[in-house]
Amino acid sequence: MTEYISLKQLKEISDLIQSKSTHRPTIGMILGSGLGLLADEVENADYVEYSQISHWPESTVEGHSGQLVIGNLEGQSVVVMQGRAHYYEGYSMAQIGLPVRVMKLLGVKTLFVTNAAGGVNPEFEPGDLMLITDHINLIGMGGLSPLRGQNIDSLGPRFPDMMNAYNNVLRDIAVGISSEIDIGLRQGIYASLAGPNFETPADLRFLQVIGADAVGMSTVPEVIVARHSGIRVLGISGISNKANLDGNTPTSHEEVIEAGRVIVPKLVAMIRGVLKNIV
Ligand code: HPA
Secondary structure (H helix, E strand, C coil), rough: CCCCCCHHHHHHHHHHHCCCCCCCCEEEEEEEECCHCCCCCCCCEEEEEEEEECCCCCCCCCCCCCCEEEEECCCCCEEEEECCHHHHHCCHHHHHHHHHHHHHHHHCCCEEEEEEEEEEECCCCCCCCCEEEEEEEEEEHCCCCCCCCCCCCCCCCCCCCCCCCCCCHHHHEEEEHHHHCCCCCEEEEEEEEECCCCCHHHHHHHHHCCHHHHHHHCCHHHHHHHHHHHCCCHHHHHHHCCCCCCCCCCCCCCHHHHHHHHHHHHHHHHHHHHHHHHH
């Protein structure tokens, strides 16, 4: 496990990736559990396997593959992470944040981040899309930050602000697209936990009380790294299951993957729509 990653190491990684593709992406995408199919839609794609990149965290979870897909989507130059790693897989927080730092060095200005999440808001149903309006960083409040260690001043400040973490302009565009293409879009707050266990009913009641609408095991570390270095973020959760607030309905990874099949076509339409509308 690599605890800290230097700017020199980050530059070596971005140089390696640039040597494998002539695309110069300005938009990055991280695809969550069961949502990786979107990467198959990238045109003129170059592929870089995670296993070829030193320190890059590889996913060990079913439903995640492991490669960067670099190419075009809706006329934009994109770098897509087909598969992401999670803290619970044994990586350091620095490694979880590494791909976003590398994206920054590659020239990425905008990050789309997606995940599968449990619906804590009782109105949410499996298959719904939720635009993330803000997050509750429970994993960070517990002391785990991808920014821990010496600050890399050329990337961003020691104490980065987290206001407007999920960019207003991108959110407005996403809401507009959802009504244009008639996809119901929920909005809400995403709470991040470390996992890999799902929550107890008492955990979930706590999350509800503190104002969470959805819960998951990813996204927030990557968003913090993105905001630290000035990358703007659009976050969308696919609601894969209803949180087991009553204590009678077990949650399983299979239902998370299954819901991905319903969510992917909607998510693809949303992301394509937003891509068409951003400069
Ligand atoms: N809890 C935490 N993470 C999740 C869930 C959940 O219910 N569903 C998908 N990811």
